[in-house]
Amino acid sequence: MIQSDEGAVSPDEKDVKRSTTSTPENGLSQILRLVLQELNLFYSRDVNGVCLLYDLLHSPWLRALLKVYDCLQEFKQRKLVPATPHAQMLSYEVVELLHASPSSPEIQELRQILQAPHFKGATIKRHEMTGDILVARVIHGGLAERSGLLYAGDKLVEVNGVSVEGLDPEQVIHILAMSRGTIMFKVVPVSDPPVNNQKMVYVRAMTEYWPQEDPTIPCADAGLPFQKGDILQIVDRNDALWWQARKISDLGTCAGLIPSNHLMKRKQREFWWSQPYQPHTHLKSTTYKEEFVGCDQKFFIAGFRRSMRLCRRKSHLSQRRAGACCAGSCCSAVGAPYEEVTRYQRRPSDKHRLIVLVGPSGVGVNELRRQLIELNPNHFQSAVPHTTRSKKSYEMDGREYHYVSKETFESLMYSHRMLEYGEYKGHLYGTSVDAVQAVLDEGKICVMDLEPQGIQVARTQELKPYVIFIKPSNMSCMKQSRKNAKIITDYFVDMKFKDEDLQEMEDLAQKMETQFGQFFDHVIVNDELQEACAQLLSAVQKAQTEPQWVPATWVSYDPES
Numbered sequence: 001m002i003q004s005d006e007g008a009v010s011p012d013e014k015d016v017k018r019s020t021t022s023t024p025e026n027g028l029s030q031i032l033r034l035v036l037q038e039l040n041l042f043y044s045r046d047v048n049g050v051c052l053l054y055d056l057l058h059s060p061w062l063r064a065l066l067k068v069y070d071c072l073q074e075f076k077q078r079k080l081v082p083a084t085p086h087a088q089m090l091s092y093e094v095v096e097l098l099h100a101s102p103s104s105p106e107i108q109e110l111r112q113i114l115q116a117p118h119f120k121g122a123t124i125k126r127h128e129m130t131g132d133i134l135v136a137r138v139i140h141g142g143l144a145e146r147s148g149l150l151y152a153g154d155k156l157v158e159v160n161g162v163s164v165e166g167l168d169p170e171q172v173i174h175i176l177a178m179s180r181g182t183i184m185f186k187v188v189p190v191s192d193p194p195v196n197n198q199k200m201v202y203v204r205a206m207t208e209y210w211p212q213e214d215p216t217i218p219c220a221d222a223g224l225p226f227q228k229g230d231i232l233q234i235v236d237r238n239d240a241l242w243w244q245a246r247k248i249s250d251l252g253t254c255a256g257l258i259p260s261n262h263l264m265k266r267k268q269r270e271f272w273w274s275q276p277y278q279p280h281t282h283l284k285s286t287t288y289k290e291e292f293v294g295c296d297q298k299f300f301i302a303g304f305r306r307s308m309r310l311c312r313r314k315s316h317l318s319q320r321r322a323g324a325c326c327a328g329s330c331c332s333a334v335g336a337p338y339e340e341v342t343r344y345q346r347r348p349s350d351k352h353r354l355i356v357l358v359g360p361s362g363v364g365v366n367e368l369r370r371q372l373i374e375l376n377p378n379h380f381q382s383a384v385p386h387t388t389r390s391k392k393s394y395e396m397d398g399r400e401y402h403y404v405s406k407e408t409f410e411s412l413m414y415s416h417r418m419l420e421y422g423e424y425k426g427h428l429y430g431t432s433v434d435a436v437q438a439v440l441d442e443g444k445i446c447v448m449d450l451e452p453q454g455i456q457v458a459r460t461q462e463l464k465p466y467v468i469f470i471k472p473s474n475m476s477c478m479k480q481s482r483k484n485a486k487i488i489t490d491y492f493v494d495m496k497f498k499d500e501d502l503q504e505m506e507d508l509a510q511k512m513e514t515q516f517g518q519f520f521d522h523v524i525v526n527d528e529l530q531e532a533c534a535q536l537l538s539a540v541q542k543a544q545t546e547p548q549w550v551p552a553t554w555v556s557y558d559p560e561s
């Protein structure tokens with residue numbers, strides 16, 4: 001017979017004594033006891049502050065806390081096994097201490113947690129052929145695993161003396177849920193306990209997952225919900241369908257179940273086929289923009305264009321569709337649900353990472369980019385775009401644009417050397433990978449804005465882009481901060497932002513986050529301009545100097561480094 005992984009016990013007197021005497025001589029509880037004895041001598045002598053100090057140190061909260069601390073220290077030092085009975089003893093003592101303290105909602109909650117039996121450390125299933133109740137999996141980091149008493153494949157025979165023969169797993173769970181105090185299992189141990197010798201991998205979730213909404217998950221309570229872009233530590237891939245994972249933001253907790261790569265793809269395909277047919281549409285077409293830079297500027301910045309994104313709605317211009325592929329939106333239906341990632345820290349000798357700014361039209365992508373470059377033009381730079389239009393008299397090849405033939409432009413397009421491109425007034429415009437590389441080769445940081453559909457194209461080992469999403473704040477803040485701002489277009493001079501423009505911006509930002517949020521490394525809300533600019537500078541610096549999660553394929557391991 002063995003004990004459950006977490007059932008709280010009411011130990012007898014002997015047990016309590018054993019636990020209490022195990023408190024270390026020089027433990028904090030012991031020191032506190034001695035200090036209280038000393039203070040007690042002065043309590044009645046009206047020494048300044050002694051009464052207050054005594055009352056503070058005498059509080060049951062502090063004693064409970066120190067007792068837990070001491071016990072944990074002892075656990076660490078003596079490596080007490082099996083850990084479960086010792087943990088139960090500890091929880092019993094803490095509950096006793098809490099009884100003495102004045103009642104509060106927190107104390108009641110803590111008491112309930114310590115007294116209730118939990119069975120979250122393992123899941124059970126019924127064997128299809130024999131009908132036996134088996135331990136399906138032991139959750140990593142849970143008490144069942146840490147106790148070392150239960151293994152996947154163990155056969156459950158009895159729970160608290162009740163035979164589980166012929167019962168459904170739900171009925172067994174019900175018995176467990178109704179149990180109070182000690183839970184006793186009788187098990188037939190699996191003859192060959194599974195050994196997990198897989199390498200730990202980290203992945204970026206390219207889709208979201210809500211276990212409570214998934215009828216196929218074996219145990220919804222054991223599921224791990226996640227959102228697009230979350231980084232997950234995969235701790236167990238033994239099961240072909242259900243993996244165990246933790247979020248890196250929460251590594252202290254026990255793992256949860258997530259669909260395996262294979263299962264998630266199957267779900268995505270099923271979902272895709274279940275959707276009514278919709279003609280293919282992009283989130284937004286890239287309408288290329290004319291150059292914005294004027295001769296009156298302090299210095300020349302290529303790649304700033306007059307935007308037509310907002311006025312497009314009103315001008316009814318027929319524009320050629322976006323150049324950059326729509327990988328994010330179209331492939332997400334059946335694309336890889338998880339992307340293996342690794343920590344990458346740029347070494348000083350490495351080229352800088354490309355900084356990509358993404359955001360809905362009018363949110364301030366160009367404004368922020370300009371401000372960043374103006375801060376230090378020797379350090380930050382835009383890429384010089386390509387065009388098929390002819391050079392104007394005051395322009396210089398390679399400064400405003402690279403002037404190329406239609407054939408050359410198209411060959412760059414078809415060989416995937418264009419990060420984005422579009423057509424305007426019969427001419428092609430676009431930014432090439434080589435133009436970005438030219439900036440990086442000079443040791444500078446290349447900062448570019450990109451339609452979200454283009455992110456996938458830019459995500460290569462050579463550019464290692466760091467994607468920053470510029471997001472509008474809420475409507476009322478935007479109305480205030482954009483009171484005097486002007487929409488920059490070719491068609492309307494000094495056009496102010498109207499409510500519908502701000503609403504469109506907000507809607508588009510939401511769509512972008514929903515469709516492409518998994519690619520965003522950082523999000524900046526552009527409310528107060530100088531604040532947003534400071535955040536951008538800090539994010540750009542961190543991207544270049546601090547470790548970041550990047551696709552594992554971007555990093556080739558050099559054993560020398």
Ligand SMILES: Nc1ncnc2c1ncn2[C@@H]1O[C@H](COP(=O)(O)OP(=O)(O)OP(=O)(O)O)[C@@H](O)[C@H]1O
Pocket residue numbers: 306307308309310359360361362363364365366367368481482485486487488526527528529530532
């Ligand atoms: N935080 C801010 N506060 C006030 N005005 C702002 C702020 N951010 C941007 N603006 C102003 O809003 C207008 C639009 O900004 P910007 O041209 O940078 O938008 P965009 O995101 O590049 O969109 P588009 O590509 O359509 O031009 C500009 O006049 C800019 O000065």
